[in-house]
Amino acid sequence: MRAQNPEGARLGLKEWLEERGIRRLFPVQELALQKGLTEFKNLLVSAPTGSGKTLVAEMAIKNALDNGYKAVYLTPLRSLAFEKYASLKKIFKDSKVALSVGDYHAPEVGEADVLVATYERMDSLLRHNSPWLKEVGTVVVDEVHYVGDEERGPTLEVVVTRLKLMGKQIVALSATVGNPEDLASWLDAELVTHDWRPVKLEEGVMDPSSYEVLFEDRVEEVKEVLSDPGLDAALHYMREGQALYFASTRKRAENAAKKISKLLKPDKVTKEWAERVRIEVEGELGEVLAKMVERGAAFHHAGLTNEARLLVEEAFRSGAIKFVAATPTLAAGVNLPARAVVIERYTRYTDEGEAPISVSEYKQMAGRAGRPGLDVKGTSVLVARPKAPPEEVYERYVLGQPEDVRSALTSARALRRSLLGLIASKAVNSEAELVEFIEETLFGVTEGAANAIDDARRSLEFLKGAGLVEGVKATPLGTVVAKQYVDPLGAKVVLGALKRRKGKTTALGYLHLVAVTPDMPKRGLRSSEVRELWRVAEERFDELLIRDDEYVSESTALSALKVALALESWVKEEPEEVIAKKYGFYPGDLRVLSDTAAWLVHAYSEIAKFVGLYKHSEALAELELRLKYGVSEELVELVQIPYIGRVRARALWNAGIRSKEDFVKRADLAARVVGKGVVKRALEAMGLGYGLVKWVKP
DNA sequence: AATAGCTTCATTTAGACAGCATGTC
DNA sequence: CTAAATGAAGCTATT
Numbered sequence: 173m174r175a176q177n178p179e180g181a182r183l184g185l186k187e188w189l190e191e192r193g194i195r196r197l198f199p200v201q202e203l204a205l206q207k208g209l210t211e212f213k214n215l216l217v218s219a220p221t222g223s224g225k226t227l228v229a230e231m232a233i234k235n236a237l238d239n240g241y242k243a244v245y246l247t248p249l250r251s252l253a254f255e256k257y258a259s260l261k262k263i264f265k266d267s268k269v270a271l272s273v274g275d276y277h278a279p280e281v282g283e284a285d286v287l288v289a290t291y292e293r294m295d296s297l298l299r300h301n302s303p304w305l306k307e308v309g310t311v312v313v314d315e316v317h318y319v320g321d322e323e324r325g326p327t328l329e330v331v332v333t334r335l336k337l338m339g340k341q342i343v344a345l346s347a348t349v350g351n352p353e354d355l356a357s358w359l360d361a362e363l364v365t366h367d368w369r370p371v372k373l374e375e376g377v378m379d380p381s382s383y384e385v386l387f388e389d390r391v392e393e394v395k396e397v398l399s400d401p402g403l404d405a406a407l408h409y410m411r412e413g414q415a416l417y418f419a420s421t422r423k424r425a426e427n428a429a430k431k432i433s434k435l436l437k438p439d440k441v442t443k444e445w446a447e448r449v450r451i452e453v454e455g456e457l458g459e460v461l462a463k464m465v466e467r468g469a470a471f472h473h474a475g476l477t478n479e480a481r482l483l484v485e486e487a488f489r490s491g492a493i494k495f496v497a498a499t500p501t502l503a504a505g506v507n508l509p510a511r512a513v514v515i516e517r518y519t520r521y522t523d524e525g526e527a528p529i530s531v532s533e534y535k536q537m538a539g540r541a542g543r544p545g546l547d548v549k550g551t552s553v554l555v556a557r558p559k560a561p562p563e564e565v566y567e568r569y570v571l572g573q574p575e576d577v578r579s580a581l582t583s584a585r586a587l588r589r590s591l592l593g594l595i596a597s598k599a600v601n602s603e604a605e606l607v608e609f610i611e612e613t614l615f616g617v618t619e620g621a622a623n624a625i626d627d628a629r630r631s632l633e634f635l636k637g638a639g640l641v642e643g644v645k646a647t648p649l650g651t652v653v654a655k656q657y658v659d660p661l662g663a664k665v666v667l668g669a670l671k672r673r674k675g676k677t678t679a680l681g682y683l684h685l686v687a688v689t690p691d692m693p694k695r696g697l698r699s700s701e702v703r704e705l706w707r708v709a710e711e712r713f714d715e716l717l718i719r720d721d722e723y724v725s726e727s728t729a730l731s732a733l734k735v736a737l738a739l740e741s742w743v744k745e746e747p748e749e750v751i752a753k754k755y756g757f758y759p760g761d762l763r764v765l766s767d768t769a770a771w772l773v774h775a776y777s778e779i780a781k782f783v784g785l786y787k788h789s790e791a792l793a794e795l796e797l798r799l800k801y802g803v804s805e806e807l808v809e810l811v812q813i814p815y816i817g818r819v820r821a822r823a824l825w826n827a828g829i830r831s832k833e834d835f836v837k838r839a840d841l842a843a844r845v846v847g848k849g850v851v852k853r854a855l856e857a858m859g860l861g862y863g864l865v866k867w868v869k870p
Numbered sequence: 871a872a873t874a875g876c877t878t879c880a881t882t883t884a885g886a887c888a889g890c891a892t893g894t895c
Numbered sequence: 896c897t898a899a900a901t902g903a904a905g906c907t908a909t910t
Contacts, residue, residue, distance in 0.1 A: 248886095248887085249886080249887085250886085250887075273887085273888090274887065274888050274889075276892095277889090277890080277891085279891095290887060290888085291887075292887045292888050293887085293888075295887095295888090296888075296889085323885095323886085323887085324886085324887065327887080327888095419884095420883080420884080420899095420900095421882085421883055421884075421900080421901095422883090422884080423882095423883085423900080423901070424883095424900075427900095454895090473884080473885090474884075474885055474886075499884050499885075500884050500885065501884075501885065501886090503884095503885095504885085505885090505886095517899095519897090519898070519899095520883080520884075521882080521883045521884095521898075521899090522883095524896080524897080525896075525897045525898075526897050526898045526899085527897080557898090655889085656888090656889065657887095657888050657889065658888085658889095691887095691888080693885095693886075696882085696883085698881075698882075699880090699881070699882090700881085764886070768886095768887095768888085770889090771888060771889055771890090772888095772889090774889055774890070775888090775889060778889080796890095801894090814892085814893060815893070815894075815895090816894085817893095817894040817895065818894085818895095819894080819895060820894080820895070846895090850895090853893095857893080
């Protein structure tokens with residue numbers, strides 16, 4: 173990609189900046205221009221939060237648009253994508269900005285000038301060979317250090333490598349990492365680094381026994397109030413503004429918020445927020461949260477529903493809430509800076525017991541301190557472990573260098589997924605091309621491709637064995653599996669089981685089958701549950717399609733059974749709260765499970781249809797609707813009426829309204845059950861004006 | 871006899887993308 | 896190779 177008129181474009185950029193009231197550029201911004209941002213050079217900007225990376229991205233987009241190209245902005249999280257979409261829409265008023273993430277795929281993507289998408293969504297667009305991509309000149313990759321992530325990194329690595337090979341300008345933004353040179357060389361990019369921040373960040377380490385916080389240039393004493401070092405530190409710095417508290421578990425986050433809330437006083441504004449929380453967050457959790465919000469504190473973790481999380485974020489951003497205790501959801505995700513950050517622990521339980529978090533993770537959290545434009549400085553406090561010398565902790569984390577980013581493209585799971593995607597979308601058509609591609613990945617560039625190629629050959633064999641690939645070409649089935657975006661191994665397991673199963677299959681059977689798949693998040697089992705789960709497994713043995721399998725271990729089958737049972741309760745209309753209690757989930761957890769299951773059931777319905785398993789396909793399609801709404805078979809039709817969910821549908825059914833037709837014909841009765849307004853809106857949405865229906869006063 | 875309070879022992883521990891076509895109580 | 900908070904169960908002291 174080359175600019176038609178670099179000089180003109182550059183002038184345009186200057187004027188555009190002035191119009192936005194930006195007269196002076198931050199160091200990374202200046203450097204990015206010097207290193208060829210407007211000449212469509214690839215860039216890797218590796219700098220701390222707040223150093224001005226955002227404007228570099230915006231300038232790159234502006235430059236692409238001015239030269240007649242389209243631009244793409246990639247982020248790792250849906251929440252960030254929504255934020256970015258909103259802000260880019262404001263900035264580029266004259267251009268079409270579109271958003272494409274799992275939840276939401278804008279219909280106008282085909283004509284968008286700027287597209288904001290998650291990595292996986294971009295992967296999907298590449299797999300579909302969307303013609304729109306040809307017009308893209310620049311791709312901004314936010315948080316590119318995610319390539320090192322075991323789970324999500326491989327997809328990003330493949331996506332960016334493909335875009336690079338397509339000749340797109342890559343403007344990659346990264347937190348500070350240990351080896352920016354490696355990333356730059358992978359991207360064929362000019363390296364832009366600078367450690368300047370607009371708000372000074374003071375990082376301290378607290379000795380929990382002496383209550384002293386060790387900073388670079390001084391030691392500060394914290395007053396002991398609650399006999400909890402972390403919370404007392406938060407209280408200490410809250411005198412100067414809001415505090416963000418990173419807790420090590422959900423429970424601890426909740427307790428922290430509860431304790432702090434007791435020391436704060438309600439006012440008019442917090443009471444209003446509490447009222448909103450009460451209305452919008454259902455059940456016990458809503459009540460618990462509302463009580464704290466009323467006094468200006470809150471907690472934030474993935475057990476909360478999305479709505480609840482957004483509410484907490486908004487309340488904090490507005491200033492009403494003074495204290496938020498969060499698990500790492502908030503560290504990488506939302507842009508929610510605070511005057512002070514307190515990190516209560518730097519160790520975390522893992523499979524191998526207690527393990528220290530990485531320096532990068534620490535920096536990610538600490539970097540949230542200091543609100544640009546509001547604070548002169550930000551303060552972060554890391555609480556040392558009781559017996560650890562604070563000086564050593566300071567050395568390790570505050571003075572420590574973030575770790576190197578290494579390719580994660582090596583795991584079998586990552587390879588088989590990526591490979592199928594590459595082959596199905598014809599990005600590689602021969603072994604030679606495959607090798608060439610791998611040489612261009614981060615793995616190939618930094619470690620030499622030989623090892624990766626060996627592993628890739630093995631994955632290729634697996635794909636062939638599963639009937640997804642022949643030679644280096646995708647079979648029709650392989651194309652469908654790639655399009656549905658499920659793990660090839662899951663597809664193999666599921667198809668095998670469906671083919672074997674001739675007789676009738678219950679919801680539990682299907683749910684267990686998809687839950688066994690690698691795409692379904694696994695819930696750990698509590699030891700008290702294991703016995704009961706074995707009992708159920710025996711009792712309902714005939715319903716299960718997978719008992720043991722070459723690719724499914726007994727333990728995953730058992731924990732999948734737990735997930736399947738919880739989802740079965742969901743589609744049997746048990747109240748969310750009852751399910752949550754029974755299985756030890758939070759409402760947010762259940763939402764994630766039912767969403768994921770709905771996606772998988774949909775995908776496998778399509779795949780089953782493709783191979784001629786029509787009965788299974790239809791049953792799965794019905795189950796998808798049941799999962800989405802949490803209803804039994806008989807309510808599936810009703811729930812498809814606009815504004816009718818699981819609760820209203822059940823009420824209608826019990827009143828004798830059993831179908832859409834009933835609903836329309838007996839609108840008077842329906843109105844008595846769910847209210848006049850709902851019926852009116854529903855009929856209008858279905859294209860039937862309210863006037864068509866006679867209203868009978870109850 | 872009921873119960874608050876303490877001790878002991880076992881148990882548990884963060885997060886979150888994707889398909890598809892539009893609106894819960 | 897590694898910890899610590901939580902919660903249930905069991906027990907004692909108190910009213």
